Amino acid sequence: MESLPQRPVPVPDELTAPYWEAAAGGTLVIQRCAECTRYQHPPATICLRCGSNELAFEPVSGGGTIYTYTITYDARTPAFAARQPYAVVWVALDEEPGVRLLTNMPDTPLEDVRIGARVEVYFDELTADVKLPQFRLAE
Amino acid sequence: VGRARAAVIGVGHSKVYRRPEVSLGSLAMDACMQAIEDAGLTPADIDGVVTDPMQPLGIPGGLEIDGIQTVTPEFVINALHLDVWWFESVRGSTPRVVIEGANAVASGVCNAVLAFRALHSPEGRYGHSNPVAAPGAAQFLAPYGAYPPAYYAHLWARYMHDYGTTREQMAPFIVHNRKNALLWEYGYWYQHRPELLTEQEYLDARVISWPLGMLDADLPVQACAAFVITSAERADDAPNRPAYVRGWAVPGIVGGFAPVTELDVTRERGERFAEHLFENARVSRGDVDVVNVYDGFSIFVPLFLETLGFCGEGEAFDFMAPERMAIDGDLPLNTSSGNLGAGRMHGVPQFLDSVLQIQGRAGRRQVKGAEIALAVAGGQPGFASGAIFGATAD
Numbered sequence: 001m002e003s004l005p006q007r008p009v010p011v012p013d014e015l016t017a018p019y020w021e022a023a024a025g026g027t028l029v030i031q032r033c034a035e036c037t038r039y040q041h042p043p044a045t046i047c048l049r050c051g052s053n054e055l056a057f058e059p060v061s062g063g064g065t066i067y068t069y070t071i072t073y074d075a076r077t078p079a080f081a082a083r084q085p086y087a088v089v090w091v092a093l094d095e096e097p098g099v100r101l102l103t104n105m106p107d108t109p110l111e112d113v114r115i116g117a118r119v120e121v122y123f124d125e126l127t128a129d130v131k132l133p134q135f136r137l138a139e
Numbered sequence: 140v141g142r143a144r145a146a147v148i149g150v151g152h153s154k155v156y157r158r159p160e161v162s163l164g165s166l167a168m169d170a171c172m173q174a175i176e177d178a179g180l181t182p183a184d185i186d187g188v189v190t191d192p193m194q195p196l197g198i199p200g201g202l203e204i205d206g207i208q209t210v211t212p213e214f215v216i217n218a219l220h221l222d223v224w225w226f227e228s229v230r231g232s233t234p235r236v237v238i239e240g241a242n243a244v245a246s247g248v249c250n251a252v253l254a255f256r257a258l259h260s261p262e263g264r265y266g267h268s269n270p271v272a273a274p275g276a277a278q279f280l281a282p283y284g285a286y287p288p289a290y291y292a293h294l295w296a297r298y299m300h301d302y303g304t305t306r307e308q309m310a311p312f313i314v315h316n317r318k319n320a321l322l323w324e325y326g327y328w329y330q331h332r333p334e335l336l337t338e339q340e341y342l343d344a345r346v347i348s349w350p351l352g353m354l355d356a357d358l359p360v361q362a363c364a365a366f367v368i369t370s371a372e373r374a375d376d377a378p379n380r381p382a383y384v385r386g387w388a389v390p391g392i393v394g395g396f397a398p399v400t401e402l403d404v405t406r407e408r409g410e411r412f413a414e415h416l417f418e419n420a421r422v423s424r425g426d427v428d429v430v431n432v433y434d435g436f437s438i439f440v441p442l443f444l445e446t447l448g449f450c451g452e453g454e455a456f457d458f459m460a461p462e463r464m465a466i467d468g469d470l471p472l473n474t475s476s477g478n479l480g481a482g483r484m485h486g487v488p489q490f491l492d493s494v495l496q497i498q499g500r501a502g503r504r505q506v507k508g509a510e511i512a513l514a515v516a517g518g519q520p521g522f523a524s525g526a527i528f529g530a531t532a533d
Contacts, residue, residue: 007281007282007284008277008281009272010281011275011278012278013274013278042279068293068296068300070289070348070350070351071348072289072347072348072349073346073347073349074345074347075286076266076267076268077267077286078269079269088283088284088285088289088293090400098403104283116300126282132283
């Protein structure tokens with residue numbers, strides 16, 4: 001359990017359950033189109049590029065680059081007020097830089113959060129059942 | 140073809156409140172009756188009603204009470220005893236409300252449409268809540284504390300990185316905009332706190348999500364505005380000069396279900412929107428006399444100028460020179476003072492001022508000889524809708 005106030009817990013649905021199941025097992029999976037081979041995130045019911053519905057979740061390396069970020073000093077919720085200032089970062093995945101994931105990089109000093117920095121995924125235990133993909137500076 | 144088929148002939152705006160001390164339904168009645176009278180009509184002449192009842196910060200579970208925290212077309216139809224051929228609740232705020240109203244008269248279904256937008260400002264600290272679960276789109280956002288304005292700060296941080304600009308470069312626009320706010324009689328700052336700003340005050344304001352600070356975001360308010368739209372033919376009989384709807388555009392690409400706040404995607408979508416807008420209106424950029432773009436967060440303004448093609452990529456902060464932006468400048472910018480000057484009225488200042496400029500009724504804000512006015516709102520570039528108004532039908 002978290003020592004700080006509990007963050008909101010994702011509620012998986014028909015579209016997103018495989019993503020959260022894989023995350024709980026320590027693997028980052030991203031939805032990929034069998035027709036045009038492009039990845040997309042968040043998951044959708046069709047490929048937003050080619051319209052195919054031949055979609056499956058595939059593991060990715062978890063490596064990426066910071067595309068952009070912000071540092072929040074005045075959070076809206078008690079969970080993040082207790083964690084501020086905190087970063088909200090878009091990471092561009094190595095497999096396809098147009099595919100981006102949000103992260104907080106909670107283990108990284110804020111001054112090291114820079115556009116272009118190399119990062120890697122790890123999993124942050126949100127509850128006993130739910131793990132949240134997060135990123136930190138790559139080794 | 141090419142001739143405008145619809146025109147705005149009447150406008151109304153309620154008083155502006157910071158808090159919900161007057162019910163939204165009552166404010167909507169004020170705005171709607173003003174607009175009908177301004178158009179030289181009576182409620183019996185109105186045969187279509189359209190709004191977007193969505194509130195930017197709704198009550199969880201969609202439990203807004205009609206007439207208190209939101210206003211639907213049904214509320215107005217009942218309250219004014221209207222006999223309508225068509226009514227609709229649309230998404231996309233003021234721009235889509237005006238666009239769909241124009242479509243309804245252009246199609247011939249309606250003769251006179253009442254198009255309104257009412258915005259509720261709740262009690263308490265805006266947006267503060269304690270969610271425990273993150274369903275739907277929130278599942279990829281809320282667990283990371285990703286709420287507005289963080290999304291939009293992302294655009295600015297990347298912009299600074301790509302073009303080597305600074306937060307300080309926003310200050311002249313903010314100062315310019317507050318000057319305009321004190322000329323916008325339908326706004327919070329005009330009605331309640333007619334105070335100018337200095338660049339230093341802007342830079343000293345509290346940072347919320349770096350680089351966005353307090354004065355980069357609009358202030359929630361409670362008010363309503365209304366427009367009466369009629370066919371271009373009937374507009375000739377109106378007491379005021381018509382503001383013809385020369386063309387419009389909506390976001391051309393519909394994405395996934397999370398907010399897209401990446402600069403490259405925003406730019407690509409925004410540029411495509413601009414092509415649609417100018418092509419649909421059969422107007423070129425050089426024809427535009429006054430520009431009102433959405434500024435719920437200040438960074439949207441330079442991004443709109445670039446994606447609309449008024450200046451090149453990365454050039455907006457140089458382009459936004461005070462002498463160019465001024466009411467008597469080469470490209471008067473946000474003469475309405477936008478949402479930063481009016482309060483969180485989602486597209487109302489942009490559209491209302493554009494109409495008044497074309498009608499020659501903008502008072503101390505009037506751009507001399509304004510014949511073409513561009514209004515865009517409803518989100519950041521690529522997510523916004525817009526319209527071009529003209530003093531003539533073609």
